[in-house]
Amino acid sequence: MPRAYSYVGPLDILQRVAGEPTGTPIRHHADLQHWVETQPASLLSIPATFIVDLAGVLLLAERRSEHVVCAGGHAVLAAGEVVVERGQPPFIAQITNQSTGYCPEPDSWESVQRAIQHLPQDVMEGFSPAFTFRRCPACTQINVVKDDDFECSVCGCILPQEWNF
Ligand SMILES: [Zn+2]
Known part of the structure; x- marks a missing residue:
């Protein structure tokens, strides 16, 4: 079973x-086509917020939408940002796990793959980029770990190697 991620972000957003x-x-390519038609025509590459719900379905929302709002407050299998290219047909071109609301692990990619397997897509080997999130055990700050530097950006405390939300 893939891990389900509960919301871990600020209460005011919840x-x-x-x-x-x-x-x-977005279950079928026709759903993706319809969604693209609702987006500004000036955008050839359409950035969007996504979540994969507990039923394994991809949900898209406008860029800058909060993931937890997109998900209706529920837990998710994956969350992040996606780029949809306005091709014929439209296709998914890039996906990240960037969501400080859910802080999903890079291996939530498997849930993403299952959710998009029947949708037109570019060749993707995983999240691009993949983000590693850790909560500081000392000051509770949510950190994005860069270059394997497991140190809190606020208080300098060492962050755990294991996912800790
Ligand atoms: Zn800290």
């Missing part, structure tokens, strides 16, 4: 959850 997920379910 309070913006209105109820139902605001993300658009």
